[in-house]
Amino acid sequence: MQEVRGSSPLSSTTLFSIFFADACLRVAVLILNLSLGPHACKLAPPMETSQRDEQFYRSMVRMRAVETELLALSSAGQLRGSLHLAQGQEALPAGAGAALRKDDYVTATYRGHGYVLAKGGPLLPIIAEILGKAAGLGGGKGGKMHLFDLEYGILGTNGIVGAAVGTAAGAAWAAQLQKTDRVALTVCGDGALNQGHVSECMNMAVLYQLPLIILCENNLYSEMTPLSRSHGDVNLAGRAAGFGLNTAQIDGNDPEAVYQVMSEAVNRARTGGGPTFIEAATYRTIGHYQADSGIGYRTAEEVEAWRAKSPLDHWAAKLGKRAPAIAAEEQAAVRAVFEEAWALPGPDPLAAGTQVFA
Amino acid sequence: MPTQELSYRDALRMALVEEIDRDQNVFVMGEDIGRYQGTFRVTEGLFQKYNVEQNDWRIIDTPIVEPGFTGIAIGAAMTGLRPVVEMMTMSFSILALDQIINHAAKIHYMTGGQSTVPMVIRGPGGAAKQLSAQHSHSLEGWYAHCPGLKVVAPATPQDAYSMFKQAVRDDNPVIFTENPGLYTIKGEVTTGPDVLQPFGKAQVLREGKDLSLVAYSRMVHVCLEVADRLAEEGISAEVVDVRSLLPLDTETIYQSVRKTNRAIVVYEDWKSGGFGAEIASRISEDCFDDLDAPVGRVGGLNVPMPYSRVLELECIPNADDVMAAVRKLG
Ligand SMILES: Cc1ncc(C[n+]2csc(CCOP(=O)(O)OP(=O)(O)O)c2C)c(N)n1
Ligand SMILES: [Mg+2]
Numbered sequence: 143m144q145e146v147r148g149s150s151p152l153s154s155t156t157l158f159s160i161f162f163a164d165a166c167l168r169v170a171v172l173i174l175n176l177s178l179g180p181h182a183c184k185l186a187p188p189m190e191t192s193q194r195d196e197q198f199y200r201s202m203v204r205m206r207a208v209e210t211e212l213l214a215l216s217s218a219g220q221l222r223g224s225l226h227l228a229q230g231q232e233a234l235p236a237g238a239g240a241a242l243r244k245d246d247y248v249t250a251t252y253r254g255h256g257y258v259l260a261k262g263g264p265l266l267p268i269i270a271e272i273l274g275k276a277a278g279l280g281g282g283k284g285g286k287m288h289l290f291d292l293e294y295g296i297l298g299t300n301g302i303v304g305a306a307v308g309t310a311a312g313a314a315w316a317a318q319l320q321k322t323d324r325v326a327l328t329v330c331g332d333g334a335l336n337q338g339h340v341s342e343c344m345n346m347a348v349l350y351q352l353p354l355i356i357l358c359e360n361n362l363y364s365e366m367t368p369l370s371r372s373h374g375d376v377n378l379a380g381r382a383a384g385f386g387l388n389t390a391q392i393d394g395n396d397p398e399a400v401y402q403v404m405s406e407a408v409n410r411a412r413t414g415g416g417p418t419f420i421e422a423a424t425y426r427t428i429g430h431y432q433a434d435s436g437i438g439y440r441t442a443e444e445v446e447a448w449r450a451k452s453p454l455d456h457w458a459a460k461l462g463k464r465a466p467a468i469a470a471e472e473q474a475a476v477r478a479v480f481e482e483a484w485a486l487p488g489p490d491p492l493a494a495g496t497q498v499f500a
Numbered sequence: 501m502p503t504q505e506l507s508y509r510d511a512l513r514m515a516l517v518e519e520i521d522r523d524q525n526v527f528v529m530g531e532d533i534g535r536y537q538g539t540f541r542v543t544e545g546l547f548q549k550y551n552v553e554q555n556d557w558r559i560i561d562t563p564i565v566e567p568g569f570t571g572i573a574i575g576a577a578m579t580g581l582r583p584v585v586e587m588m589t590m591s592f593s594i595l596a597l598d599q600i601i602n603h604a605a606k607i608h609y610m611t612g613g614q615s616t617v618p619m620v621i622r623g624p625g626g627a628a629k630q631l632s633a634q635h636s637h638s639l640e641g642w643y644a645h646c647p648g649l650k651v652v653a654p655a656t657p658q659d660a661y662s663m664f665k666q667a668v669r670d671d672n673p674v675i676f677t678e679n680p681g682l683y684t685i686k687g688e689v690t691t692g693p694d695v696l697q698p699f700g701k702a703q704v705l706r707e708g709k710d711l712s713l714v715a716y717s718r719m720v721h722v723c724l725e726v727a728d729r730l731a732e733e734g735i736s737a738e739v740v741d742v743r744s745l746l747p748l749d750t751e752t753i754y755q756s757v758r759k760t761n762r763a764i765v766v767y768e769d770w771k772s773g774g775f776g777a778e779i780a781s782r783i784s785e786d787c788f789d790d791l792d793a794p795v796g797r798v799g800g801l802n803v804p805m806p807y808s809r810v811l812e813l814e815c816i817p818n819a820d821d822v823m824a825a826v827r828k829l830g
Contacts, residue, residue, distance in 0.1 A: 222809065223630030274630070274808030285632040285807025301634035302592070303564045336563040337595075364564055366536035372563040439536060489806075494814035498803050 191398075194240065196468065198397035199457040201236035203469045205256045206454055207476035208265075212272065216432045221273070225286060226253040230395075230427035233453035234359055235260040237400025238327060241408050247295040247313040247326035249306035252287040253359075253426075254299040254329055263294040265476070269483040276489040283489075283497070295324075303364075304330060304337030307356065311343045314352040314411075325353040325411040327404075333364020335378055341385070344419070348386040353411035355404065356382070356419045359394060365430045366439040382419030394422025395453045427452065501692045509683040511657040512542050514691065515664035516584065520550065520558060522693065523582060526668055527558040529569055530586030530623075534561040539588050540624055540683060570596035570621070574604050574673075577619040582668060590625030590677055591637040604673040605648030616671045622664075625653075625677035626718060626768050627805055627816050636805035638768050640717075641775035643675040644745040650674045650699055651746040655720035657687040659743055662697035669696070679718035679768070700747035704756060708738035711762035711829065714753055714779055716742040719766045719817065726822045735826075745775055750782055757787045764796035764825050766817060771799025796825040 189197070209229060215221035228235075231253075239260025242248070250257045258268055271278025272286050279291050287301040297313055300306040310328030317324040334340055335358060347354045358378055362369050369376045379389040388410065390403045400422060407418035425448035429436035437445065458465040506514065520526045532539060534547040543559065550556045562569040566587065573583035587593045593600065604617045627636040644651040650672050654663045660678070667674040705720065706727050713723035720741045727737040740756050742748070757763045763783050767776035780795040801815040 223632065223807065224635075274810075280807075282808030282811060283633075283804075283806040285630065287632060287634070288807070301632065302595070333564045336565050336568075338565065338567060339595075365532050365539075367532055367561055367563075371561060488810045489808050491810050491814045494801060494803060494806055494811040 189240070194398065194401065195457065195460060196464070197240060198233070198236045198401070199454075199461055199465065199468055200472055201239060201260050202232035202397065202454045202457060203472040204265075204476060205232045205235060205259055207473045208255070208259065208269070211476060211480045213432070215273075223286060224252065225432040226251075226430065227428050227432075228253045228256055228426060230448060230452055231359060231361060231424045232256060233395050233397040234329070234357065234400055234422055234424060236453075237397035238329075238357055238404045240397075240401050241404035242295075242327060243324070245295055245322075246324050246408070247297055247310060247317070248329070249297045249310040249313075249326070250299045250329040251303070251306065251331060251334070252299060252301050253331075255286070255289060257327075257329055258289045258291060258294075258296050258299065261291070261294045261296055263291045263296070265479045266483060267291070269479050270486055273483050273486075274488060275483060275486040276493070277483075277486050281489055281493060281497075283493075297326075304334035304340045306330065307334075307340050307343045310356075311347055311352055311354050314347070314354040314417075315350060317353055318350070323353075323412045325355060325408050327355045327357060329357045329359060331364060332358060332360040332362065332369055332378060333367070333372060334358075335381065336372060344382055344385040344387060344417075347417035351414065351416040353414075354417040355407045355411060356387070356417070357404070358419065358421050359424055360421050361424050361426050363426075363430070363440070366434065368439070379419060379421040382421075388416065388418040389421070390418065391421045392423070394424035395451050395456075397453060397457065425451070501690050501695065503688050503690050505686055506657050506661070506689045507684055507686050508657045508660045508678070509540070509542055511661040511687075511689050512664055512678070513544065513546075514689075515661045516542070516668075517546070517549070518693065519584075519665055519668040520546075523668070525580060526582045526584060527560065527576075528584045528586065529560040529562050529573060531562055531564055531588050533586050534559045536561075538586065540680065542622075542678075542683075543586065566592050566595040567599050570599040571603070573619050574599060574607070574617055577604075577617045577673075578607065578615050583619045584668060585619060585621045587621060587623035589631075589635050589680075590623045590639050591635050593621060593623070593639065594637070600643070600649070600673070600675075601646050605646045608672065609648055617673045618671045620664075620667045620674045620676050622667075622676035622678065624680040624683075626679040626681070627812065628680040630807055630809055630812060631805075632807040633804040638677075638770075638774070638800070640675065640677045640745055641767075641769045641773070641778075644748075644775050644778070648672070649746060650744075651677070652699060652744045653677045653679075653717040654743055655682065655705075655715075655717050655741050657685065658689045659697055659741075661689050661691060662695050663699070663743065666696045666698060670699070677717065681718045685721070697743075699744040700749050701744065702740055702742050702749040702752035704738060704752065705741045706737070706739040708736040708760065710736045710760055711764065711826065712738045712740055712753070712756040712760045713764055713766060713822065714740045714742060714756075714783075715766040716745065716775075717768070719768055722817065722819055722822060723766055725819045726826070729819065729823060730826065737826075742779065748779070748782075750786065753779065753783065754787055757783055758790045761790055761792040762829050763787075763791070764798060764822065764829065766798045766822055768800050768816060770802050771797060772802045774799050793829045796829055798822050798825045
């Protein structure tokens with residue numbers, strides 16, 4: 143009879159040498175990354191502050207214009223299904239998008255269309271997808287919550303809370319193995335942080351030192367539930383630090399602050415410095431989705447106080463006289479795209495049965 | 501016994517309230533079910549009624565952690581409570597599959613009958629309008645595949661009421677699926693403390709002699725519409741509402757088929773491998789000699805639910821699809 147219990151196929155010396163080899167490899171990778179230094183990789187070209195101010199404003203105004211159009215369609219019953227708007231949170235995509243290269247990866251939530259816009263891809267296919275048209279990014283199959291644009295590294299907005307983190311971590315893993323210096327950004331909500339999947343990925347991101355950035359949009363609510371009623375400990379960055387990630391806590395309504403901390407995190411990720419978790423304080427000044435008024439579970443004072451912190455208004459004030467013309471230009475461009483997209487044909491019904499398999 | 505007209509949603513809520521009042525061990529947990537009163541409003545008013553007015557904390561808002569709160573419900577059920585777990589949509593129960601299938605479904609068996617897991621997992625299952633690929637699943641067939649779970653899919657306000665009460669009192673984990681298209685339908689409901697609908701009993705909702713339309717949940721209503729259309733042509737269709745998938749009342753289905761000699765099974769789930777395939781196969785196996793034609797099947801298109809409305813409509817079975825299947829029977 144063979145003794146099965148207690149006998150490991152690996153002796154302790156073998157185990158030790160595996161750990162030792164692994165440790166050596168890690169140190170070697172680290173040294174390699176350090177010696178390559180920042181010069182070896184293409185970092186985002188530095189932008190002048192004044193240039194950035196205008197870029198942020200354009201980005202935020204464009205996003206708001208898109209949302210205004212969508213809200214009007216939804217209210218008129220011309221756009222069905224859940225519509226999750228991000229009014230008040232525009233600084234995050236604006237700042238984060240500016241810190242990324244076209245070939246970096248992004249995953250985000252059902253509220254993540256702003257990141258898709260800010261990644262720089264053309265507007266028409268994005269809007270066409272949201273309107274369910276054949277010319278949309280996914281041929282009308284994905285929809286509002288499932289925007290994918292592989293050419294711009296968009297690996298999906300996502301309908302499942304927390305689920306997009308794994309995809310981004312996987313893309314970061316691939317970037318590392320393929321020895322490119324691409325990084326992956328994933329955007330999640332405060333509520334998503336409770337999902338086990340997010341914790342699993344944070345651990346692996348540290349374990350494998352993935353070039354991953356988790357940008358947590360802490361808008362104080364998950365749907366209608368406040369942070370204090372869903373999190374035993376509301377220190378979200380602290381949670382990430384517990385896993386060993388680099389962390390930062392920022393004002394998520396300041397696009398410049400978002401850009402700065404994102405740039406740091408991106409550069410760290412590109413140069414082998416591992417994953418970063420950014421907790422960005424923000425607030426959606428509109429309901430969770432089209433069927434939510436946004437009040438009832440929040441006081442009017444709270445909403446008003448955050449409206450007063452609207453990044454869009456602040457940046458308009460900052461740009462002063464230049465702002466109205468920029469806003470008008472962006473709004474007109476968005477309007478034109480909506481008109482064009484609205485007139486596009488819907489998908490051929492038979493397309494429903496195609497593309498299930500590659 | 502009192503009768504009143506109720507919507508499917510109100511019937512469910514009434515049953516839930518009566519069960520909470522009847523049994524101190526019943527409690528409800530889920531995402532935004534308390535203070536916000538539920539995304540589909542099934543738990544409307546409950547937080548106020550129990551937690552606030554009676555200081556009886558039985559309506560529990562959870563974080564967004566389907567595996568976590570399902571696990572907690574299982575443990576609580578094993579130790580004396582009767583949890584009613586709301587999945588905001590049944591699609592999200594996919595995250596909790598390990599807890600449901602590896603644990604809830606098997607504990608009674610693995611413990612040699614020592615332990616029971618009396619809990620209900622309920623929520624909207626199936627397509628709403630344009631909720632797209634990740635929010636439109638019909639999972640009842642997956643669950644009905646698993647021994648140890650009971651799986652029900654009521655189609656009428658009466659059954660929403662009496663099957664829900666039954667579900668809470670059942671000593672097994674019950675998957676209780678509500679098609680989102682049903683919440684607003686209305687019907688006469690007989691109510692009362694002991695108005696219970698035992699599981700494993702199908703019902704004939706409309707008698708006929710030429711063919712049997714066999715369905716559950718919202719597709720029952722599609723079949724009733726088809727029966728109306730066929731009646732205009734002088735064809736008499738019988739509609740069998742399966743309502744309980746596990747346990748399954750094959751006898752009522754077979755009786756119908758023995759009378760009509762023709763059957764079509766209609767279900768919203770993916771056609772391939774869905775629960776309708778199981779029903780069709782049982783009929784073929786056990787009523788072969790009674791059949792004048794092969795058993796027909798109408799099911800959802802085997803694709804992830806697309807977003808665009810024109811595409812979505814291609815995927816969900818409708819009365820025209822069932823009519824086409826009737827024509828095919830000859
Ligand atoms: C697994 C899962 N459970 C529940 C939902 C329903 N749902 C959609 S958004 C949301 C709240 C998420 O909150 P948070 O992560 O804070 O992001 P926010 O919406 O505030 O941006 C919930 C519960 C879902 N989409 N997926
Ligand atoms: Mg949130």
